Amino acid sequence: xxxxxxxxxxxxxxxxxxxxxxxxxxxxxxxxxxxxxxxxxxxxxxxxxxxxxxxxxxxxxxxxxxxxxxxxxxxxxxxxxxxxxxxxxxxxxxxxxxxxxxxxxxxxxxx
Amino acid sequence: xxxxxxxxxxxxxxxxxxxxxxxxxxxxxxxxxxxxxxxxxxxxxxxxxxxxxxxxxxxxxxxxxxxxxxxxxxxxxxxxxxxxxxxxxxxxxxxxxxxxxxxxxxxxxxxxxxxx
Numbered sequence: 001x002x003x004x005x006x007x008x009x010x011x012x013x014x015x016x017x018x019x020x021x022x023x024x025x026x027x028x029x030x031x032x033x034x035x036x037x038x039x040x041x042x043x044x045x046x047x048x049x050x051x052x053x054x055x056x057x058x059x060x061x062x063x064x065x066x067x068x069x070x071x072x073x074x075x076x077x078x079x080x081x082x083x084x085x086x087x088x089x090x091x092x093x094x095x096x097x098x099x100x101x102x103x104x105x106x107x108x109x110x111x
Numbered sequence: 112x113x114x115x116x117x118x119x120x121x122x123x124x125x126x127x128x129x130x131x132x133x134x135x136x137x138x139x140x141x142x143x144x145x146x147x148x149x150x151x152x153x154x155x156x157x158x159x160x161x162x163x164x165x166x167x168x169x170x171x172x173x174x175x176x177x178x179x180x181x182x183x184x185x186x187x188x189x190x191x192x193x194x195x196x197x198x199x200x201x202x203x204x205x206x207x208x209x210x211x212x213x214x215x216x217x218x219x220x221x222x223x224x225x226x227x
Contacts, residue, residue, distance in 0.1 A: 004153075033215070042115075042202060043154070043218040088153045098144065098167065099216060101153030 004089045004102030012108045019076040021105040023089030024069075031092045032065055032072050033099065036085045043088065046074075079109045113137060115219035117203050123225045124193055131189045132222045136205030143186050144204040144216060145178055147171065154202055160186060161208065193226045200224075 004025045013019050023032070031050045035043040049056045049065045049072070056063050062075040076083055086106045090099035116135045124130050136143050141162055146154035157176070158168045162183035172178075175193075180186040190197055200221045206214035 035218075040200075040223070042220040043204075045215055045217060048215055090153070098156040098159060098169075099154075100156065101146075103151070103153050 004091055004100065006087070006089060006102045006105040008105060009103070010106045010108075012110070013079055015080055015109055015111050017079055017109075019079050019083070019107055019109070021074050021087055021107070023072045023074070023102055025072075025089075025091050025100075025102075026070065027091075027093065029067070029091040030094050032063075033090045033092070034061075034063060034072075034074050035088045035090060035101075037088065037104070038085045046087075076107075079107075081109050081111050083107060084109045115203055115205050115217055117201075117219040117222050119222055120220060121223050121225075123227065125227050126193060126195060128193055129189065129191045130193060130224065131187055132201055132203075132224075134186045134188070134203030134205075134219060136185070136203070137207075137217055140205035140207050140217075141183070142206045142208045142214060142216075143180055144206070145186070145188050146202040146204065148200040148202055148221070149198075157188075190224075193224075195226045198224055198226045 004023050007022045033048045034046040037043045047058045060077045065072045086104040088101050088104045090101045118133045144159040145157040148154040160180040175191045178188045200223050202221045204216040204218045206216045208214040
């Protein structure tokens with residue numbers, strides 16, 4: 001079974017627009033991570049946020065975490081065609097160990 | 112390239128055959144994970160190793176699946192008597208788990224298995 005659920009399942013935007021996707025999870029976590037996957041390829045780690053953190057930035061990425069609502073959001077600002085990919089949130093229950101992934105949000109950025 | 116590598120990248124086999132996949136983690140990473148991903152879904156955890164010790168196995172890992180990590184370096188995942196339901200992308204990840212930290216898992220490109 002999967003821990004997280006991403007919303008929306010699919011998102012289509014134009015270059016330059018912002019893209020926001022959400023992740024909800026069910027059980028207490030130690031950390032939450034976001035990954036990107038281009039079609040048919042491996043996952044690329046984007047950002048990790050710990051349970052005691054509320055917001056993190058990395059370049060054009062902004063992640064928030066609300067543990068009281070068991071939810072996280074990923075914002076991609078000024079999107080580019082190269083951002084076209086599936087985005088997954090993954091939760092870790094311990095400091096290390098297995099990750100539980102959601103089903104992902106498929107993002108398409110058109111020029 | 113010093114990332115995680117997997118071999119082969121694609122495998123087509125007939126139902127009932129055995130297959131073996133290999134994963135080479137990032138050098139000096141002490142943890143190695145196997146996940147399985149089916150179309151339209153996120154990866155699902157199968158098993159992981161700390162050095163050569165297999166610490167956890169998912170219930171998804173039936174008796175037909177076995178994984179090893181001899182000497183704590185590369186790992187192999189073997190599927191015996193393959194079934195069509197085994198068709199999926201098999202992903203390997205590695206990390207450097209430190210006592211006072213949270214490890215980030217770095218994924219390989221995956222092995223896509225098709226069982227006919």
